[in-house]
Amino acid sequence: MTPSHGPSGPSHGSPSPWSDLDRPPLNTTALRRALLRPGALWTSLDIVPETGSTNSDLASRAGSLPEGAVLVAEEQTAGRGRLDRTWSAPARSGLFFSVLLKPRVPVARLAWLPLLTGVAAATGLARAAGVDMSLKWPNDLLVNVPGPGGKEERKTGGILAERAGDDGVVVGVGLNVTLRADELPVPTAGSLALADAVSTDRDPLLRAVLRSLEQWYGRWTAAGGDPAACGLQEAYAAGCATLGRTVRAELPGARALTGEAVAIDGDGRLVVARADGAGREAVGAGDIIHLRPVG
Template structure:
């Protein structure tokens, strides 16, 4: 066979030729995760799409079974909260959605994005060897090395839960190998910039999905009770928002400032305001105004399971 000229090889490979960002191994992921008795019933990896949440929600409307996982190597119109658009270079992160049909009281379904946050943060800490934290309600944070371009607290991931069919689609986006000049905003970060011991996306995805399965199974076994399943305790233990002075930018344009003092039984952030009133916040953007107040450790209260 006559070798192709370099320019032809480049043209054929195109945007998928970056060997430092290999594609996910869909067959190996299915072998590891889709098995009898497991939560995950299907796993598909597509080269590119607009939004995995949108695509999986459409499948849910047509009768998709619980446990479907849809992963994209690239998203062009990934969505965050408040309809914000989120995108990243091909194969630079993990962009996926899962479909769940919880068999617990509907009023407890609001805990699902917080559950996904605990599961994701736990898996990343264990697999990538980095310290993670949760910013209420749905951001994954890491702290970059002080002498790096990503020093300080940075957002590396976000979670978006949406009703779909008889269940919920949960989308998770994680920046894995983004370099400093690829970050979309100054407050963003990546696992690589935070000093992760591995940026191999296959084991990272397996770890997150296995962690999500464990937390979801225990939460359902407790009938969605966040206290009995230890979900409320784990979220509070890993939440970087608690103990901070914050500003909650609320729907409708108003805002509320106070100290974040608790996560209540409905998953809401409780703020202690200057007038001595504790106000629960169920929706809104949270701005951290100062670092958390140092607290004396009282035993091991990490969210690991």
Template sequence: MTPRDASDDSRWSDLGRPPLNGTALRRALVRDGGLWNDVQIVASTGSTNSDLAARALAGRAAEGAVLIAEEQTAARGRLDRRWSAPARSGLFFSVLLEPAVPVARWGWLPLLTGVAVATGLSRAAGVDTALKWPNDLLVTVDGQERKAGGILAERAGDNAVVVGVGINVTLRADELPVPGAGSLALAGAAGTDRDPLLRAVLRALEQWYGRWVEADGDPAASGLQETYAAGCATLGRTVRAELPGGRELVGEAVAVDGDGRLVLATENGVQEPVGAGDIVHLRPV
């Protein structure tokens, strides 16, 4: 955690962005027999994923730990891409999971989290969301799809995974990090109070994770594969996958297979799956 400098209070003085209520969140989320057992909030840190992974490796965190930051100064996306947002303008958190399912199925965790985030935000914010394979949350702003959130899953030792989520909630147009970004507020969300949004997302994540683990990580038996496909904006579109080494693959995204890979139907009639770890960029044609 980075201590807050009193000389930098301007970052924290926006009355439209009140702090999260840690006591209320713990009371709502931590319960006997539930997944979440430890909910902590820090004012500012580099990366909640890095912090929570370090705690797990040191034996100071177990499955069900949730670490939330009001501000992240060194947040990371996929392939170590940087991501930033003003303090208290979004939801920036990580959870620690120890899935008792075959490791080969752990690749579904980012997709599962995407389904949970979309489900929770739909209920609590009243805004339509879509998922861009493999790890982006999309909202519609002025008739255009914009990225309003992302998900990053990382191993933390042999038995654990840290899943980080970043969601732009109240970012204004002049605060967007790139032109293609968006936020729930810009998408016309009915509510932008971060406390109920976070509760809804974490409850949905607990439900989907429980179903998936109960099905031994089987995406079909748990309903995850079908639900993800129904909310995935990538499917049905012609896309260009930029692969390592400068290779490109163009085709229609026709399915997400049992391993969580995107299946592209190329112009020569071949269906070729691509994994999230193989993609540098995925762009519409």
């Protein structure tokens, strides 16, 4: 993304953390005090001014770190999303972080981790930022941004989970917080600020997301990864904007499937009632495009 210069000065690539007064740096000391407690999931929290990818950095150290390590970057220059897409934004304009988890659950249940993170992030941000958030299967965070024709559904965040080492999973979250309209990488992107969030202070937003993630992760692991038993499957379906929509699923092997998204199954897959009348198909991987809104 090409950086822009807003009214507060350059928002990208400046040597001073206070070059954009609307985007102060995160407070490492306060965040550690709030989140690193005896018996808590989070065991360490580090903030770096800039890195290529927090997921790559944390994954490279997964073997030497305990569960619960958190790595945050004020700026990511080579952030990655699903399907090898890139994620970049001006310095301190969002939350870009990864966490190291080592869940003791059956391997088949690990597909629920990005969905769990989506539920946790949407729940925490709705409470702390005062915005209505929804989920696009499997791992996008959506907000409604006022537009000329009314509210427009925009992507404001994404989640990427990757195996790391023998027993670890690194889960990365990228979230646009204060991006202005002229800074959006694509017209379909959004931010909490553009969605009229009551707060864009990144410190309480990060605390809210990590606390929500700790709660959901604890419930899920206590249930042995069973998404129904811990309420995760129901919560994801309730917040999923994909369900009830006509969608096109672009699948591996250059295959496409069109139909109505009707359910999330026990393996975290999207169940699509095929438009050609050939029954239902569970989609475990692919790119989902919303064709028509609910109703």
